[in-house]
Amino acid sequence: MAIGATIHTFDVQLADTDRGVYEDYSLRVARHPSETDAYMLTRLLAYELEFTEGVxxxxxxxxxxxxxxxxxxxxxxxxxxxxxxxxDAERLHYGSRLADRTVVYTHRDPAKVMAPWEGKRIHRAEDIRVYSFDPGFIESAVPLLERRNTVTMTVTEQVLYLDLNGTTLTTTIHEHELG
Incomplete structure (x- = not known):
């Protein structure tokens, strides 16, 4: 029998002063058995940093x-x-052709993430942005994850203040261009 996804809940207070987004909401996040906690946390942060109607x-x-x-x-x-x-470059090419805005959030070394894309055909590559966090930030936050989580996230001048279950962590959001 296949192992099912693990459901994590997040009660979120978001204050993104850079974009003027202020919201309180709850999320249920399914973590696939093959998905790492670091990937799931990065996916959650991407959701919050891109929060808008229709996300x-x-x-x-x-x-x-x-x-x-x-x-x-x-x-x-x-x-x-x-x-x-x-x-991979093919997914970025496909996504950039389909959507008005294409971005990548990574918990890995951005130089290593972007290196395989060099010389590959990617639609509107100059418009795609890659966002990363300070080294060690995701690794510091992962042990704080529980099945039920309380998150307060504030973004000011590209600095992310994350309170996850009572522990506060800070990182700069680094922006990288492909072009």
């Missing part, structure tokens, strides 16, 4: 034709293609 988690690892996080308009058209981790 949603996709089917995740079981869906090969959607990113980890997707933004749809009221007609269902994909307007935001948000990858997590280290997607």
């Amino acid at each position: 949603a988690f996709s089917e995740g690892l079981s869906s090969t034709d959607e990113p980890a996080v997707v933004v749809r308009d009221l007609t269902g058209r994909i307007t935001g293609w948000i990858e997590v981790g280290a997607p």
Whole structure:
């Protein structure tokens, strides 16, 4: 019998002063058995940092034709293609052709993530942004994860203040360009 996804709940207070987004909401996040905690946490942060009307988690690892996080308009058209981790150039090309905005959030070394894309055909590569966090930030937050979580996240001038279950961590959000 296959092992099912583990459900994590997050009660979130988001204050993104850089974008003027202030929301309180609850999320249920399914972590696939093959998904690491670091990947799931990065996926959660990507969701929060891209929070807008129409944002949603996709089917995740079981869906090969959607990113980890997707933004749809009221007609269902994909307007935001948000990858997590280290997607290949073909996925970025596909997502950039489909959506108005394509970004990647990674918990890995961004130089190593972007190196395989060099010389590959990626639609509007100059418009794609890769976001990373300070080394060790994700690794410090992972042990704080529980099945039921309380998250307060504040973003000011590209600095992320994350309170996860009573422990506060801080990181700069680093932006990298492909072009």
